[in-house]
Amino acid sequence: xxxxxxxxxxxxxxxxxxxxxxxxxxxxxxxxxxxxxxxxxxxxxxxxxxxxxxxxxxxxxxxxxxxxxxxxxxxxxxxxxxxxxxxxxxxxxxxxxxxxxxxxxxxxxxxxxxxxxxxxxxxxxxxxxxxxxxxxxxxxxxxxxxxxxxxxxxxxxxxxxxxxxxxxxxxxxxxxxxxxxxxxxxxxxxxxxxxxxxxxxxxxxxxxxxxxxxxxxxxxxxxxxxxxxxxxxxxxxxxxxxxxxxxxx
Amino acid sequence: xxxxxxxxxxxxxxxxxxxxxxxxxxxxxxxxxxxxxxxxxxxxxxxxxxxxxxxxxxxxxxxxxxxxxxxxxxxxxxxxxxxxxxxxxxxxxxxxxxxxxxxxxxxxxxxxxxxxxxxxxxxxxxxxxxxxxxxxxxxxxxxxxxxxxxxxxxxxxxxxxxxxxxxxxxxxxxxxxxxxxxxxxxxxxxxxxxxxxxxxxxxxxxxxxxxxxxxxxxxxxxxxxxxxxx
Numbered sequence: 077x078x079x080x081x082x083x084x085x086x087x088x089x090x091x092x093x094x095x096x097x098x099x100x101x102x103x104x105x106x107x108x109x110x111x112x113x114x115x116x117x118x119x120x121x122x123x124x125x126x127x128x129x130x131x132x133x134x135x136x137x138x139x140x141x142x143x144x145x146x147x148x149x150x151x152x153x154x155x156x157x158x159x160x161x162x163x164x165x166x167x168x169x170x171x172x173x174x175x176x177x178x179x180x181x182x183x184x185x186x187x188x189x190x191x192x193x194x195x196x197x198x199x200x201x202x203x204x205x206x207x208x209x210x211x212x213x214x215x216x217x218x219x220x221x222x223x224x225x226x227x228x229x230x231x232x233x234x235x236x237x238x239x240x241x242x243x244x245x246x247x248x249x250x251x252x253x254x255x256x257x258x259x260x261x262x263x264x265x266x267x268x269x270x271x272x273x274x275x276x277x278x279x280x281x282x283x284x285x286x287x288x289x290x291x292x293x294x295x296x297x298x299x300x301x302x303x304x305x306x307x308x309x310x311x312x313x314x315x316x317x318x319x320x321x322x323x324x325x
Numbered sequence: 326x327x328x329x330x331x332x333x334x335x336x337x338x339x340x341x342x343x344x345x346x347x348x349x350x351x352x353x354x355x356x357x358x359x360x361x362x363x364x365x366x367x368x369x370x371x372x373x374x375x376x377x378x379x380x381x382x383x384x385x386x387x388x389x390x391x392x393x394x395x396x397x398x399x400x401x402x403x404x405x406x407x408x409x410x411x412x413x414x415x416x417x418x419x420x421x422x423x424x425x426x427x428x429x430x431x432x433x434x435x436x437x438x439x440x441x442x443x444x445x446x447x448x449x450x451x452x453x454x455x456x457x458x459x460x461x462x463x464x465x466x467x468x469x470x471x472x473x474x475x476x477x478x479x480x481x482x483x484x485x486x487x488x489x490x491x492x493x494x495x496x497x498x499x500x501x502x503x504x505x506x507x508x509x510x511x512x513x514x515x516x517x518x519x520x521x522x523x524x525x526x527x528x529x530x531x532x533x534x535x536x537x538x539x540x541x542x543x544x545x546x547x548x549x550x551x552x553x554x555x
Contacts, residue, residue, distance in 0.1 A: 079408070150537035152495035155509060155530045162522045250392075257394035261502060268397045281404040289393050289401075296392040 085280045086287065097274050098287075104270030105291050111187050111266060112253035118192030119252065123199025128229055130204045141200065148197035153190070153258050160190045161262045187259035195252050202244050206237030239310045246303040250296060267291060331521055335528050338515040346511030347532075349425070353507070354494045357432035361493070362486065364433060365440025370470065372445055383441070390438035395499055402431040403503055424505045428497075436493050443485050447478035484548040491540050495533065508532070 086098040095103070130141035148156070161183070165173035179185060210233060218228035238245075260269035271288035275281045371383035390398070406427050410420035451474050459469040479486075498509040506514065509529055516525035 146538060146541075147534070150495075150534045150541065151530050152498040152509070152533055154498045154501060155526065155533055158513075158522075158526045159530055163526050166523045254392075254394040257396040258499065260396065268394060268400070271397070272400060275400075275404075285397065285401050285404075288397055289389075292393045292397070293389070 079282065081283070082280055083283060085274075085278055085283055088278075090274070091277055097278070097284075100270050100274065101267065101284075101287055101291065104265060104267040105295075107184070107264060107266040108253060108256050108268075109295070111184065111191065111256040111259060111264065112249075114188040115191035115195060115256065116249055116252045118188065119195035119199050119248075122192065122196035124203050124234070126196060126200035127203025127207065128234070130200065131207045133225070141204075145197045145200050148194055149201075153194050153255055154261060156194055157187065157190045157258060157262050161186045183259065183262045183264040186262055187256060187264050191252060191255055191259070194255070195248065198248055198251075199245070202241045202248065203234075203237060206241035207233050209240060210236055236312065239312050240315065242303070242307050242310060246300070246307070249303070250299055253295060253299070254292070331519075331524055334515065334519050334521045334524055338511075338525075341515065342508065342511050345506055346508035349506060350494070350497050350508040353425070353428055353432065353497050353500070354490065356429055357436060357497075358490045358493055360429070360433035361436035361440045362444075364437040366444045366475070368437060368441035369444035369448060372441065373448060387438040387441050390435055391442075395435060395496055396502055398435050399428070399431050399499060399502060402434070403427050406430050424500070424503060428500045428503070428505065432493065432497065436489070436496075439489055439492075440486065443482050443489060444478060447482035447485075448474055450481055451477055480551055483551055484544050487544045487547070488541070491537050491544070494540075495537060498533070 086101075087096050089095070090097045090100050092100070126141050126144050129137045130145070132138060132141075151159075165176045167173075168176065176182065214232055214236070215228055218232040219225075223231065256264075256266055257268040259266060260272065265273070267288050271284045274284040278284070368383045368387060371379050372387070374380055406422050407419035409430075410416070410422060411418065414420065455473055455477075456469055459473045464472070497507060500507050501510050501513065504510065512525045512529040516522045
């Protein structure tokens, strides 16, 4: 392979004149994590709400929730990013549109909102599945005890549902971090975009992408281990996913 | 808010959007799905083989592909495929491949990791007794897999495989980062040429939605039809 490897490239100064290439990659990692985390908070809040609506005892609400999920699941994330970034400011009244366009870090906020709504449809699907996996006696018992519907969700159904769907939520969280790379198309300088920029300035293609790949792998490993620990702590005793109860004598 | 909409720009660019753009998107989706199912099934068989030297590389490959963003992989393969081509053909310099071949290789290799996990679940859903029965009848490993296990695994997993194909169809829009004229790329080029971002991106979203939604309804109906009655 006639390719000139140069691993020292990471310690050379990047075109901004201040930081080394390694530092720019780490700054990109910061944006990736910030986008992923912020979008995840939004997705969790919206997704829980829509997931609850889809199990509510009202056909009208269920249809509304289903429509929401279908809308955000059947349009590619990239197209959704473009809709939020290019189309929304044009459809708003011109004052609001101009304010949006001139916002500092507009691509960051847009990425968070787009990724948050996109992921919320998937979270809603999980929350619904979690609630439906509970024995229907649980809701009946809660109502029979005099709890209102919101109370039954808050104190009985959701605490159980979230503990059951924690493993798939973990992989959805990892997906959110990975999907933040799509935001490079609207100008967010996250990790993949920094690696791409480094490749364009130095022509050291494989060093730049190797570094980005290693950083993504490390993020994955750290999140997976943290979530495993959380899963062990919150597993519902007696369910298949639960840690084995003391079986040794 | 639709008062200054120019619906004509959509009508004018329809041939370009569909003959150039959608053809690329659909061809890429179909070929990449076929390749990824074959390679993914192989990976699944490797992961389930029980031989560490065979299972570990497959597991490592799948976990690597599942840990990095597709966008990064698109960039990786765009630069890597010419070198792989050189290595395979023994040419003296990296081989120039077109945008289509490069994205086809990317999507086949990337999505194979996801199809692998689906096929692994499908194979594991077959009762162990069937494998034992096949071996008792004197069938070899390829016969057991080819005639007994894989046909049932495919049937059980058909809805999931098709759902993954819908995801792949949506994911192909990401070749935009290589400035390729897929459906979204075509829409984006017209949008920028005519300064009609709102119309073109809303139209692209509507088309993606219509195709994906129709396909997912089809999968739901299929799911009820192919389910094996037990």
